[in-house]
Amino acid sequence: MQTGTADLIVYLIEPSQVQTRVISSMLGQLGVRHVERFENAAAMFEKLAIQPPSLVISALYLPDMVGTELVQRLRADPTTLHTPFILVSSETRPQVLDPVRQSGVCGILPKPFTEAQLHTALRATLDYLDADASIDVDVADLETLKVLIVDDSVSARKFIRRVLENLGIGHFLEAENGKEAVVVLAEAMVDLVVTDYNMPEMDGKALVDYIRQKSWQNSVPILMVTSESDEGRLAAIEEAGVSGICDKPFEPKTVQALLSRILHAA
DSSP states (O other): OOOOGGGOEEEEEOSOHHHHHHHHHHHHHTTOOEEEEESSHHHHHHHHTTSOOSEEEEESBOSSOBHHHHHHHHHHSTTTTTOOEEEEESOOOHHHHHHHHHTOOSEEEESSOOHHHHHHHHHHHHHHHOSOOOOOOSSSOGGGOEEEEEOSOHHHHHHHHHHHHHTTOOEEEEESSHHHHHHHHHHOOOSEEEEOSSOSSSOHHHHHHHHHHTOTTTTOOEEEEEOOOOHHHHHHHHHHTOSEEEESSOOHHHHHHHHHHHHHHO
16 A cells, blocks of 8 residues: 555654744645654664654754764665655755765755645655556566666665666666676666766766667667756766656656656657
């Protein structure tokens, strides 16, 4: 049975009582009934060991750690590896927010944010938790599709894999960067490549160029999942021949729609 907002148990880590009231009120208006507030990360982790939440929402700057460290700690523990996470922050610097994006999150909300923005993040959370969000694809049996996930972040690869598994895809290969992906593609046939843009050794743009120009699998669909915001670079990616581009963090429904279009066209 699909999870709804009323079923969510939300742990909110927010030092400010005013901000807590604002966020809790918005969550309530969107149908969330269970919100427990913590002033710091330590208190949240102590409760988490007793009762795991459905979703963790956290400010970036906490009394005992930053939100980046918090989500990385969640991802390092097998029991909380797949716990959805939403960051709330007034930060806009990429060097601060990119580690959070790379950890696999359901949303990064600005401070202040609107109810519509919170609704979008909650919808992404519910989609992420939905273990039966299959795509209506007639041209292929999703369970037999083989997908290559390319990302230098282990957490990001696991997050993407979880979303794709929820859609019904069952076979995966992984690579940490474009250079490793080239080796994989030389040895194994795949039905789809999902790749990050910013990676060491060989980035996503170079990987797309290689696949389209040199690989024996030059027609394989490629989905780029990236936090890149430079319009010039994004335009170059599109010109290189990607089948679709998706923001990081992304909404699973967006990936579902892109994959449905890509696989129907394949």
